[in-house]
Amino acid sequence: MTRARIWVLLGEKTGDNNQLLRLAEALGLPFRAIELRYTQLRRLRPALLGESLASLDKESRDEIAPPWPDLVLGIGNRSAPVALAIRKASGGMVKLVRLGNPRLDPRNFDLVITTPQYDVPARSNVIRLPVGISTVTPVKPTSREREWLKALPRPHRLLLVGGDTFMWRLTPAIVAEAAAYLEAIPGTLIGCGSARTDPEALAALNLRKGLPRYSVLLKDADEIHVTADSVAMVSDAIATGKPVGLVLPQQTLAGRFFYGSGLPVPVRDIRRFWTGVQAAGLVGTIDAPRSGKLNCDPLATAVAAVRALL
Template sequence: MPDDRQPRVWALLGPHRGDNNQVLALAQALGFPFEEKMLRYNQLRRIQPSLLGATFRSVEADCRAQLEGEPPDLTISTGLRSVPVVRELRRRSGEQTRSVHLGFPRISPRYFDLVVPTPEYPVPDESNVTRIPFALSPHVERSVSPSDCALLEKFPRPHLLLLVGGPTLYWELPVEQILGAVRDLLARAASQGGSVLVVGSPRTPADLHEAIATELRNASQPTLLAPNDGPPSYPALIEAADELFVTADSVAMAADAVMTGKPVGIVPIAKSALGRAVTAITDRLRPGKRLYPRDLRFFWTALEREGFGGTIHEPKASNPPDYAKLVAERVRQLLAQPAPPATDAPDSAQ
């Protein structure tokens, strides 16, 4: 975009908080005004992007209106659901709309101007692929309401915050294993003072959530099991924490923790039955290759290599670069380049 006008940027948001935080982190780092497009998807979202093609049809009808009209200069997207929308916007613009996709689009990177995956995703190496060690997260002080501050001030410091995710295709969170981490934190609070704060995610299994609640109710130390939607809010908990501990399934929450610069411990999880079978077969037939659609082992290796995070017993602080700003600079360079010649694109939606 060689002229002096600011680009029109659309941040395509969806149902997952971690995904949306990544999109917003990059949009904010770019420094341009941007529009948030909150999309709700219908059952067509289950079709692979390569089969669905360029279309708005996978978006609920009452959400499509915000996508009509002149396409933006730039889209920022994540998740496979957004891929058909991005392709349709590019089609309508005559391929003039630039696109940045965060994560694994489950389609060739050639459909985007820039793809930014984290280590666990099997995205092929291409000239338009930039890998980062963990998901983008805002590297700024989070806005915290006075009521959240007042609530958290009731709990003595240090605040030991445990962030609990949920199972993935190949990994699970055994109840006793996670309760072991909770007990370790309670023991620390008992011997050194402080309080234990815990928050789950929408992926946290109900039985694990209840088991944690029971453990905390029976503890003699000050504890809080925060609701997923607050109060206190998730940003308030992150901001108030003195040390953070994250179950190893959650790339997004690990990024939020590491980017605080505070001590972080990664809580191990376990392979599911499917995970044990698939990793055994893959490691034998394709040694060193990632599982599809993602292989968390590569993410953990990257964290260890970069020194981002320790263990439940020895949390580690680090000073990571602001990856959102680094990616934003790559995007600005992209926008400064002339777009390819416009192609004829019909106005009608597919």
């Protein structure tokens, strides 16, 4: 059996897992994906857990055993103590790469790859990408998908809808207003929700039946409009190089409190991401979408940085 040179620590969030797997696949080396399940100790901050498997359930702890890999990929903060424990058990031989915000000093890891919404301290081992790693891979449309799209008048305006977060609320009224604006313009509105989209917001979107796959819709669209709550979908849209328009959500009560109080924003401040892509000319508004060129390929940049560790 070939030893997996890379371990990929997966969690509960599909979007996070897809980013990790996309990076692992792009590295072109044997890897092992490990699905971690946690106990209530997962609620503790990584700094309190330290180099520990204590937050894992027994079955997951049993998965963490030699032979050790050369490198461990993880995302966010929940699996950070697990990665640190693996390196300790290996005698310090394992390299650690984190995506997102580990909520620990980056110097605890060999490489941290993050994006602007996270307030990760600047360090020599931190790479700050302008957008997230797109997990979309090109696929060939089926004959049914081609016919479905061919029947709709051009231009095709794709509206991607996310959902609520702790700081931001995507109301059905916001979605309905965006859909009504795009429907009033010559061409065709094609709406697409996500796993986080509220049923009332989906109803306001008035989804068409038989919708093609997400990657097919991105490739086909003439314009892409995205609710700004989703960094992943905005990143996917920008990666196409097509005109992109942001649909802004409204602040929740928590959002109004933190943004208005001057207190540090917990975990992430998505406004920094919006500011970055707007200043770079990568996105516009729903009435004036813009297209721009990224100053780097996020996936290629991440792959090159990780390979340098191996």
